[in-house]
Amino acid sequence: MPPSPAVLAFVLGTVTLPLLPLVYLVLRALPGVQEVFSLGGDLALFVRTLGLVVAVVPTALLLALPLAFLAALTDFRPRSLLALVGLLPLALPPYVLAYAWLAASGAGGLFPGLGFRLEGFWGAWWTLSVYTAPYLFLALENALSRLNPAQVEAARTLGAGAGKVFFRVILPYLAPSLWAGGAVVALHVVGDFGVVSLMRYETLSYALYYAYETAYDRDRASLYALGLVMLALLVLLLDARFRRPAAPGELRGRIRIALGSYRWLAWAYLGLFVAAGLGLPLAVVFLWAGEGLGRVGLPLGAMFATLMAAMPAAGLAALLALGIGYLAARYPRYAYLERVAYLGYAVPPTALGLALVFFALYGIPVLYQTLALLIWGYLVHFLAEALGPIRAAFGAVPRGLEEAARTLGKPPAVAFVRVVWPRVRSGVFSGGLLVFLGAIKELPLTLMLAPIGYETLAVATWTYAAEGFLVEAAPFALLLTALGTAAAFLLYRYGRRG
Amino acid sequence: MKLLELEDLWKRRGREWVLRGVSLGLAPGELLAVVGPSGSGKTTLLRLIAGLEPPDRGRVRLLGRDVTRLPPERRGIGFVFQDLALFPHLTVYENVAFGLRKEERDRVEYLLDLLGLVAFRDRYPDRLSGGQQQRVALARALAPGPRVVLLDEPFSSLDAGLRERTREEVARVLRATGTAALLVTHDQEEALALADRLAVLHQGRIVQEGTPEEVYRRPRTAFVAQFLGGANLVLGEASGEEANTPLGRVRLDRPARGRVVLAVRPEHIEVADPERGPGVPARVVARAFKGHDLTLVLEAGGRRFRVQADYRLPWKEGDGVRVRVREPAVVLELEDKALPESGYSPYT
Numbered sequence: 001m002p003p004s005p006a007v008l009a010f011v012l013g014t015v016t017l018p019l020l021p022l023v024y025l026v027l028r029a030l031p032g033v034q035e036v037f038s039l040g041g042d043l044a045l046f047v048r049t050l051g052l053v054v055a056v057v058p059t060a061l062l063l064a065l066p067l068a069f070l071a072a073l074t075d076f077r078p079r080s081l082l083a084l085v086g087l088l089p090l091a092l093p094p095y096v097l098a099y100a101w102l103a104a105s106g107a108g109g110l111f112p113g114l115g116f117r118l119e120g121f122w123g124a125w126w127t128l129s130v131y132t133a134p135y136l137f138l139a140l141e142n143a144l145s146r147l148n149p150a151q152v153e154a155a156r157t158l159g160a161g162a163g164k165v166f167f168r169v170i171l172p173y174l175a176p177s178l179w180a181g182g183a184v185v186a187l188h189v190v191g192d193f194g195v196v197s198l199m200r201y202e203t204l205s206y207a208l209y210y211a212y213e214t215a216y217d218r219d220r221a222s223l224y225a226l227g228l229v230m231l232a233l234l235v236l237l238l239d240a241r242f243r244r245p246a247a248p249g250e251l252r253g254r255i256r257i258a259l260g261s262y263r264w265l266a267w268a269y270l271g272l273f274v275a276a277g278l279g280l281p282l283a284v285v286f287l288w289a290g291e292g293l294g295r296v297g298l299p300l301g302a303m304f305a306t307l308m309a310a311m312p313a314a315g316l317a318a319l320l321a322l323g324i325g326y327l328a329a330r331y332p333r334y335a336y337l338e339r340v341a342y343l344g345y346a347v348p349p350t351a352l353g354l355a356l357v358f359f360a361l362y363g364i365p366v367l368y369q370t371l372a373l374l375i376w377g378y379l380v381h382f383l384a385e386a387l388g389p390i391r392a393a394f395g396a397v398p399r400g401l402e403e404a405a406r407t408l409g410k411p412p413a414v415a416f417v418r419v420v421w422p423r424v425r426s427g428v429f430s431g432g433l434l435v436f437l438g439a440i441k442e443l444p445l446t447l448m449l450a451p452i453g454y455e456t457l458a459v460a461t462w463t464y465a466a467e468g469f470l471v472e473a474a475p476f477a478l479l480l481t482a483l484g485t486a487a488a489f490l491l492y493r494y495g496r497r498g
Numbered sequence: 499m500k501l502l503e504l505e506d507l508w509k510r511r512g513r514e515w516v517l518r519g520v521s522l523g524l525a526p527g528e529l530l531a532v533v534g535p536s537g538s539g540k541t542t543l544l545r546l547i548a549g550l551e552p553p554d555r556g557r558v559r560l561l562g563r564d565v566t567r568l569p570p571e572r573r574g575i576g577f578v579f580q581d582l583a584l585f586p587h588l589t590v591y592e593n594v595a596f597g598l599r600k601e602e603r604d605r606v607e608y609l610l611d612l613l614g615l616v617a618f619r620d621r622y623p624d625r626l627s628g629g630q631q632q633r634v635a636l637a638r639a640l641a642p643g644p645r646v647v648l649l650d651e652p653f654s655s656l657d658a659g660l661r662e663r664t665r666e667e668v669a670r671v672l673r674a675t676g677t678a679a680l681l682v683t684h685d686q687e688e689a690l691a692l693a694d695r696l697a698v699l700h701q702g703r704i705v706q707e708g709t710p711e712e713v714y715r716r717p718r719t720a721f722v723a724q725f726l727g728g729a730n731l732v733l734g735e736a737s738g739e740e741a742n743t744p745l746g747r748v749r750l751d752r753p754a755r756g757r758v759v760l761a762v763r764p765e766h767i768e769v770a771d772p773e774r775g776p777g778v779p780a781r782v783v784a785r786a787f788k789g790h791d792l793t794l795v796l797e798a799g800g801r802r803f804r805v806q807a808d809y810r811l812p813w814k815e816g817d818g819v820r821v822r823v824r825e826p827a828v829v830l831e832l833e834d835k836a837l838p839e840s841g842y843s844p845y846t
Binding site: 148150151153154155156157158159160161168169172173175 | 548549550569570571572573574575576577579581583585586587588596597638639641642
């Protein structure tokens with residue numbers, strides 16, 4: 001059956017959304033490409049970016065592994081405290097974390113007793129590791145809790161001791177999740193702008209932004225953007241090359257190692273981790289929020305601006321993801337739509353921002369400097385986040401349900417509304433919330449695409465912090481964190497019910 | 499000397515005792531089947547033997563040595579898990595080689611060959627059929643050369659035709675490698691066909707032990723009679739060699755007096771013409787054609803009985819017939835004071 005015109009239009013729109021701007025970026029950058037080889041100094045940017053990736057991924061893994069082990073394989077209580085760890089990066093933007101560590105350490109900092117100032121490479125390394133560890137935690141925890149205890153037992157009946165069990169059974173079992181989680185972390189690091197700019201560690205993203213925003217050197221910016229896209233593709237290629245499909249989870253009874261007298265060690269570790277990732281930033285923000293409020297007033301305007309951009313993006317992304325999820329679940333030939341969505345997620349936001357700028361300037365000039373362009377950017381970047389829960393929801397609605405409704409005399413639309421929608425509703429809601437959470441925190445896209453003078457909470461927090469007005473940044477950071485926490489809490493509650 | 503000895507094993511789960519004093523022995527090269535309905539404690543028993551869990555009481559001896567406190571990796575007991583638990587990230591070859599040292603790799607080739615897996619050596623488990631996976635699991639368990647292998651419902655995931663073939667295959671390989679095996683299953687047919695010896699586990703206790711023929715022919719209790727082969731339980735009044743029952747006068751396998759519970763196999767009841775035939779009158783309540791034979795449910799003396807009969811018999815539901823028990827009935831021991839409900843088995 002040939003697809004209906006409506007489906008065709010939808011598919012065309014979904015594919016155009018991320019690809020068209022990227023085409024403009026490539027067209028703009030290609031003429032200058034041979035100059036890459038003459039930009040000797042810029043090669044160092046590549047190395048610095050890669051170096052940060054190579055440092056952060058294993059650190060985040062080391063931070064996450066004990067937590068995942070506690071959550072999935074031991075009798076640690078309360079479990080909800082560990083679930084909280086998984087929500088950390090949702091509630092707290094990475095640049096607020098960076099801001100807090102900057103504010104806390106060093107001579108003029110809140111806690112001068114720390115004795116050193118966390119900045120530069122080490123600052124970026126530490127902040128990004130703490131920030132991204134929960135992503136690995138989630139991936140590992142999910143895999144470990146599906147580990148079939150019989151696999152471990154089979155290995156033991158074959159004479160394997162603890163070491164062999166870990167290296168030959170558990171680690172290979174985790175490999176797919178490690179690759180997937182590692183790829184997510186690597187993409188974060190490559191795409192990060194907020195942390196490296198505050199910590200003043202120059203990476204490609206950082207250089208792109210300043211080439212574009214302060215030096216007005218669009219040739220150079222477009223080359224950096226191309227470099228970023230290539231780095232992201234490299235991560236994806238590595239991931240695709242080495243990742244074997246995850247073994248199907250077999251939930252037959254769980255492993256529950258009794259912690260016994262090691263319980264206090266688990267608590268100490270969890271305490272330190274939460275203090276570094278959540279306690280410290282909250283303390284800094286709260287300590288300075290009062291004084292900051294006196295100087296800048298209640299930032300309601302920025303709050304309003306944040307919502308005006310994030311809410312339409314969340315709604316549109318949920319709708320779009322619903323369409324993609326439906327088509328991909330029902331017709332395998334549309335599976336590539338999901339990959340298109342992931343491409344938008346993988347392209348580092350500074351590069352995507354630049355691509356959209358070029359697209360607006362040379363393609364549709366009326367879009368330039370409008371809220372619509374910003375929402376477009378959010379949509380492309382966060383669509384994949386909405387797709388996650390929606391995909392899972394469709395996975396739980398077998399095609400037969402819809403077909404049963406059809407044989408009972410319901411037309412397709414009615415079958416969808418009566419049978420499919422009730423079962424995917426919560427997934428669509430969760431997907432929208434995830435996009436909302438991402439969009440309120442998003443920094444480089446907002447900086448590059450928002451109309452002049454359009455100041456969201458994220459932009460204000462970063463602008464003040466980057467110029468050293470740490471006290472003035474606090475009220476914005478506080479409101480942003482509160483908004484994020486509320487949304488993350490909703491997601492948590494909703495996810496549990498769904 | 500016994501290869502494996504279980505002495506009075508007790509195991510509790512929460513408040514419930516799953517095993518209540520199980521004692522069993524296994525001789526070298528022997529194949530012992532432990533049968534019982536689901537929930538009777540079969541899997542728990544195997545886990546205690548393998549060392550995956552400790553018993554609350556009792557001992558496990560291997561070649562006379564007490565191994566009760568030894569971790570599984572130091573027991574040298576093979577285990578074929580019910581869901582097989584093949585390592586999904588390893589190939590067939592790597593799975594089989596898992597328990598071996600590098601210099602023992604020859605053994606992989608031997609086992610792949612023995613189980614007809616040579617062609618699949620480089621495949622991952624998810625690319626194998628159910629029967630092939632089954633064989634890989636057995637090869638993996640046998641590779642380190644255990645003296646005993648434990649099999650937990652090893653054929654339950656296979657469909658009927660494949661099950662029979664795989665069963666013969668397993669028996670052949672166990673004999674070829676001289677490995678003793680303890681198999682647990684809820685499938686009585688499987689146990690009868692495969693085992694040298696049979697033990698019936700019921701509510702955490704071994705209720706009877708013996709060769710398959712012995713246990714099948716002379717069940718001790720009503721549970722065993724019904725679980726193995728679905729015997730009819732018949733209440734009767736015994737007077738020495740014979741008893742009066744709803745199925746008429748029946749010979750007994752041993753002398754008894756007073757009220758008795760008898761086991762009568764469905765294939766030991768003869769159905770005949772209502773006019774000319776011998777025996778007592780009965781009525782056909784249900785009829786199920788099974789191809790090679792015919793199962794009738796009959797009512798006689800107000801009780802219902804199951805009969806395995808020749809498929810050519812013409813009688814239909816509602817017809818009157820005459821029945822007679824042609825073999826001696828088995829006098830059962832009473833498990834508790836209450837008399838069991840007479841009639842046909844709830845287990846088959």
